[in-house]
Amino acid sequence: MVDLFLNQVLVENNSDQDKLNTEREIIGILENRILLLFFAAAECEKCQKFLPTLNDFFKKLKDPAYIEYPKLLALVYISLDQSEEQQERVLKELNKRILFLAFEDPYRKELQSIFQVKDIPAVVALRPDGSVLSPNAVQDISRLGTTCFRNWQESAELVERTFMLNEEFDDPNLRSATDPVRRLKYKTVDDKRKKSWWKLWEGGKDTHDEEEKDETWNVTTNENKGLQRRRAAF
Incomplete structure (x- = not known):
């Protein structure tokens, strides 16, 4: 045409x-x-x-x-x-x-x-x-x-697409002044999945950190108790 x-x-x-x-x-x-x-x-x-x-x-x-x-x-x-x-x-x-x-x-x-x-x-x-x-x-x-x-x-099998630049691969220097607003408005499913995955990872990380803290506390407490017993024996 x-x-x-x-x-x-x-x-x-x-x-x-x-x-x-x-x-x-x-x-x-x-x-x-x-x-x-x-x-x-x-x-x-x-x-x-x-x-x-x-x-x-x-x-x-x-x-x-x-x-x-x-x-x-x-x-x-x-x-x-x-x-x-x-x-x-x-x-x-x-x-x-x-x-x-x-x-x-x-x-x-x-x-x-x-x-x-x-x-x-x-x-x-x-x-x-x-x-x-x-x-x-x-x-x-x-x-x-x-x-x-x-x-x-x-x-005519005419396909209309609304493209959105990928945040991980596009050149930041090419973004427009309205880019932050556009990114908030046109969030993709992948963005939502990434956000959900990140929350799960952060949650798992916090739980893991708490478990490590508990283990450290238990070890320290047990060591203190052992030290107290040895002093009492003397």
Whole structure:
């Protein structure tokens, strides 16, 4: 799926409209994600009606205000508008986290041909390997909402992981300022086992120390008693 946009220029739908044109940038934003290609046009009434639904769908899966861990999802707007002004009208309605191809980019038409898009709006859902999950997911998004993403995720065998650095092996110099808080929040089962084992070991150690103290006391007491008997004999 990343290969689809290598050697292409993607633009972020933010105020600066930053361009992503290096291989590293493209891979970083698209790799291991389900990709949605949204084909639409400003003059299409059905597209205008679908825009709020798509925005709500994308927001609930990507916006930290709605979800703690944003999903592995990317959305690219493929404009079929007749003018750049029309494209800008659609972009103003779309979420600021989406990507798009510039109006003058001929690759827009090429993608329309590759995925045989004839009717709009159309949302082509792609697996991370580039294969098609759904040739047009408009109905699924409208009917199922975010549930359809979970279905795609299972079908694509997309695994999300929250990694935590190992305290025993990571480099302390690479830890962030919030590392202590993160470690308290995301304790693993192994951490708990280590803590339990440590308590048991400490408990055993204390018991062993007490036994040694008792034995020492008994030996000392017996020696004192023997000394007292010898003195009495004299």
